[in-house]
Amino acid sequence: MSESRVRPPGIELAGVTRTYGERGPDEVRALRGIDLGIPPGTFVSVEGPSGCGKTTLLNLLALLDAPTSGEVRWDGRTVGTRSERERARLRLAGVGFIFQRFYLLPTLTARENVELPMRALRTARAERARRASELLAEVGLGGRERAYPHQLSGGEEQRVAVARALANRPGLLLADEPTGELDSTNALAILDLLERVRRDRDATLVLVTHNPAVAARARRHITMADGRITSDVAGA
Amino acid sequence: MTLFGRRGSLRHARLQLVLAVAAVGVAVALPVVLVSVGGGVSAHELHDLENAGYQIVVSAPGLHGIADSHSLTERMLSISGVSAASPVLSAGIDTFGASGGPTAALAEGVIPAEFLPTLGPSENGLFPSPLPLGDPMDLVHFANGTYQGHATLDVIVSSPFAAAQNLETGQTLYLGPSANRSQAVGYTITGIFGVPPNLLGPIGAFAVVLPLSDLQVITGYGPAATAVVPDASDTIEVAVAGSVSADPSALSSVEAQIQRLVPYYGVSSLNQEATELQQASGVLTGFYLALSSVGLTIGLLFLALVLLRRVEADRRSIGIRRALGVPGRQIAGGIVAEGLFLAALGGVAGVVAGYLIVEAIATFATSTVQEAAQLAIFVPATLAAIVGGVLALSLLASAIATRAALRIEITEALR
Known part of the structure; x- marks a missing residue:
């Protein structure tokens, strides 16, 4: 589908660390001096064992969290340490986030869930409804607009989550273990969908996974261990 | 959420x-x-205040509150704009029927001719007019500053009291300052009056109205009328002419003149009380x-x-x-x-x-x-x-x- 969209930013992380807890024995150093550049429109996978800092890295890229030290830049502008209000504004307009556990709001229908980011951006009601229907049709859920999350299968829920992530036409798509809760058939379908929407929109896609088969879909493979990037390889 | x-x-x-x-x-x-x-x-x-029949009240509570109330009333009536001045003495007394008693009642002593013009709209029609109390100006029993004249010995009773005690016009009701029947004096019931509605309490339901001088004697020094009985009342309700009532400055002027007559007693207008x-x-x-x-x-x-x-x-x-x-x-x-x-x-x-x-x-x-x-x-x-x-x-x-x-x-x- 061809449409106007937010241009994907060039992302840079410079000397980023993220530490949790008080200084001392309880201190957890989730990221240790990350330097990373992600050009617009690339498909990057981030792999590594549990607890290596993948999700923390993704949270920093999504501006859900702020680094303890170092800088997160979009197109050269420091954004990581801006106020929560500003980061929320950037997130709303520029980032689409897909969670492992879908995180649809249980009291909203599929269409209302997709409309949620557009409502926050004060998109006109008619435009919201039209676009939500289009997106749900695009992810193969035309006709399921009025279904509540508990009436959907896991694969369908994740499709709604993908549609929601695309609602405000973001340039940056972030997916945290998007197939972690799905069977292999649904996992493949979701990966195909993500690849297609990324390609159609020329968006940047950063996909966190510990599944090598999923990571293999990406053009660039980052591997992490113990809060550090241990390899960064461009694929075929 | x-x-x-x-x-x-x-x-x-x-x-x-x-x-x-x-x-x-x-x-x-x-x-x-x-x-x-x-x-x-x-x-x-x-x-009730705004619809009282009087506009100014002089008050000094108690049985011996306002001294010389008969003469004070006469002097107030001579003030320009005053249409009526009604001294009222309220006192608890004991009553006795032909054989029973005592029964406590609230007695109000009034000058009959002055009392009716100070009634408010809510009390209109509740009292017989004129009050059947024999001496309209209460000047026979109390004359020239003494109690030498003859008491009228007339009383009117409230309808709840009459109903409870089976009292009728023409019967004799004995009134006394205490539960001692020997001190009571026989009064002829000359009428029955109604009790205003919406009273918050039962006060006034068992009531009698009689000439002021008679009640002064009953509550003074016993049934033997003597010159030493104080001519007292607890309030004097003053009604003014309609033109004065509608003019705040004229009302204030009347109020000031009354205050000069009784500098030691409280004088207030009902407007003031309403405020x-x-x-x-x-x-x-x-x-x-x-x-x-x-x-x-x-x-x-x-x-x-x-x-x-x-x-x-x-x-x-x-x-x-x-x-x-x-x-x-x-x-x-x-x-x-x-x-x-x-x-x-x-x-x-x-x-x-x-x-x-x-x-x-x-x-x-x-x-x-x-x-x-x-x-x-x-x-x-x-x-x-x-x-x-x-x-x-x-x-x-x-x-x-x-x-x-x-x-x-x-x-x-x-x-």
């Missing part, structure tokens, strides 16, 4: 909502009852609201706790919204809207409950409480102000919950 939370906790969420609405409702019902009943009683008193009553009513309303603020505080504290609990229950939903970039003000707006909705619901429920409570008291309670409830008035502006105040305070409760919602760590909420 959604109104009914997650499906799994639907019943729990509904219970919280019902309890929050109930807490606010109870908190609102209390001031509604207090203010409507208190305001009603004050308005009733004010109405003071309104001020007192305002103070009472403030007191009622202050008293109610305890309940309101508890109600709104409960509302704040429910909203906080719901923020906690919706922690993940709030985290998801914030992760998607929904601005904090939109999340806050949802919480504030919910707080306002619950407070409005509680406020309306409280007003309805308060109304029903007052109606129940007016229907099923007894005596003074029932009478007071029957006088209650529900002023829409006051009720709206109470609900408005609750809504304003609910913003505070919502602010507490909003603060908690916006302090949720997004990454923590999504774990």
